[in-house]
Amino acid sequence: MKNFYIKTAITNLKKNARLYIPQIISGAVMFSIFYIMLALTTEDTLLRARGARYIPTFMSIGCIIIVLLSIVMAFYSNGFLMKQRRREYGLYNVLGLEKKHVILIMFIENMFSFLGQLLIGSVIGICFYRLSTLVISKIIKINALADSEFFSPIELLVSIIVFGFIFVLTLIYNVVSVLRLNPVDLLKSSSTGEKEPKVKWLLFVLGILCLSVGYVMALIIESPVTATLAFFAAVILVIFGTYFLFTAGSIFVLKVLKKNKKYYYRPDHMISVSGMLYRMKQNAAGLASIALLATGVLIMISTTVAMYGGVEKSIEQQYPQDVYFKVYIFQRKPEGEHKKISYDEAESFFRKSADEAGLNVTMFTEEKFFETGYILDGNELKCEMSNPDTSTFYESGLSDPRVKCITFLDTECYNNLTGNKLELSNDEMALGSLGSGSWNPESIKIADMELKSKETIENPPISSEVASVVECYLMVVNEENFEKIFKDQEEKYGKGIGDEDYNGTRKAVDQVTDKLEGSRNYASQMTIRFAANVEGPEENISELYRIFVDKVSAITDDDYYTNVNWSSAVGMRGDLYDMNGSLMFLGMLLSLVCLISTAIIIYYKQISEGYEDRNNFQIMQKVGLTKEEIKKTIGNQILTVFFLPLIIAGIHTIVAYPMVKNIMKLFAMASEQMLLSCIGIVFAIFALVYVVIYRITAKTYYKIVK
DSSP states (O other), rough: OOHHHHHHHHHHHEEEEEEHHHHHHHHHHHHHHHHHHHHHOHHHHHHHHOOOOTHHHHHHHHHHHHHHHHHHHHHHHHHHHHHHHHHHHHHHTTOOOOOHHHHHHHHHHHHHHHHHHHHHHHHHHHHHHHHHOOOHHHHTOOOOOOOOSSOOHHHHHHHHHHHHHHHHHHHHHHHHHHHHHHHHHHHGGGGGOOOOOOOOHHHHHHHHHHHHHHHHHHHHOHHHHHHHHHHHHHHHHHHHHHHHHIIIHHHHHHHHHHHHHHSSSSSHHHHHHHHHHHHHHEEEHHHHHHHHHHHHHHHHHHHHHHHHHTTTHHHHHSSSSSEEEEEEEESSSSSOOEOOOOOOHHHHHHHHHHHTTTOEEEEEEEEEEEEEEEEEETTEEEEOOOBBHHHHHHHHHHOOTTEEEEEEEEEHHHHHHHOOOOOOTTTTTEEEEEOOOOOOOOOOETTTTEEEEEEEEOOSOOOOOTTTEEEEEEEEOOHHHHHHHHHHHHHHHHOOOOGGGGOHHHHHHHHHHHHHHSSBOOOOEEEEEEEEEEOOOGGHHHHHHHHHHHHHTTTTTTTTTEEEEEHHHHHHHHHHHHHHHHHHHHHHHHHHHHHHHHHHHHHHHHHHHHHHHHHHHHHHHHHOOOOHHHHHHHHHHHHHHHHHHHHHHHHHHHHHHHHHHHHHHHHTOOHHHHHHHHHHHHHHHHHHHHHHHHHHHHHHHHHHOO
């Protein structure tokens, strides 16, 4: 008897291969990607590599997203299969099989499908895991992982357990569905007549409200910090709004067209509107899902590629010099006065360390500068910001064009950094943009002085941390005016904590560190540090740091310790490639999952409509329409419905752009133009792939209809 159930299940799988194969393939791909992401979070060779610290975090987030998408897609494909097979299960019941026997056949079918997913997914995951480690190593620019594992048995077992749980959930749903229906319902469930859909006014109004609020949030919020906090709320509103409007709004529009007699009572319009009216009722959720998945692909790929592609420009903007450092020597017990090594000592230690590391020092100098927030009133810079810290710049910098962040250098420091011989009198200054600002006044008033612009600085030798969110400029003045402006803004804003304000205690050092890492005060933040440029292999700079620390530590005894605050373009480059590269790799995998989900939804949608339109073909032929007219009419319906999600995805992306752009500025986005270009290119490529998916699935549709 058991052989009968197994043979019946196998026969059913063969006859319904058109339905089960896409489910098996999509499930296998989901399983393999989940396994690859999970294995990457524990790959020892990868985690030991320098510049791979973000991978476990991002891959863990990816695993959660994959599980959620897998649950959604499992229930979607399972629901479609149950709809197509219920009549067949009902026939078994009528022919004498009890519900428990029907459930057993269904269980065997589902089990074979699940085992197929596991087998194919395991093969794909194991084969492509090593390739994935090599790809991500290349992306984040670390050495190829020659010693990485080919197979991770524990992660594979965890993947099987997770997807087994999803399988059990869908199986329970199927069993409950069969138990709740009587044989007659099962027999005719797939062919029950449809009534003309009605507009669900509550959903229609909620859809408009949700989408409107989500769009308004995306368009009017300009602060990067606020945009980050509001992004997820806006996304949720747009998701609900999209589903509600596809469900109710589309029917509302079609009913309006149907009531327009001049438009409706024409052969091509009557058939198209009537067909689409029922089609939208049945496929609203699927079409909304396609639109949202497409939007996800566009935004994920565009943003991650833009961030990755802008790494070098970000480094160029943030690190005009190769190395920056400060050196302090602290007394251990009792806590006493600290001291900084002199310029000559620092240069001597640095040059000797560079020689031992195989590097040539081309420039060494001491930077002394401060940064202040101003309000521009006419041509006067006024200290009127109530709380001149980082959060204030984020909140007001984008919304108020009067806010200017000015970094001040004196001529001596500027000339040392650039090799120029700029000379400025007491009524002169030189000005240059540190970001995308274009402010270039002939003269300005500041600190009770009027300064005329003598020169425009094209390549500033210094950067600003907030240049991505606020208009930032470098102003060079002579030594006398430098001190005068610093004292003026110190009087207006109050004395802050800076490099000049250490009181010699460890507590003061902690205060300064907390201040810099928290809400940075731009009132009297004087920064004094050493800067240098070097020539030679980039990988030797880490060795330069180690040698330098050893040399400065050697000048102290056990009663003192040395603190070296060091940053370099090479180190920042590694961090940015690690973070942005890991994000791009995650975006690629998640976009692949979204694309596969889109293809599966479209495929099942085409099959479902094919079975329904096959009967429509026969009816329309009986009322006198030719095959060409029928094919053209139904083809127009399919094209209209098919490309509607792509259009909606494009609209969502355009509206989301301002909010996405503001959020990207927090990640030091180098170029807004690059983000725009990425969105345009990704949309064009996705649209092309979308058309290819349509043409492939359309063939299945026409085979069914014929």
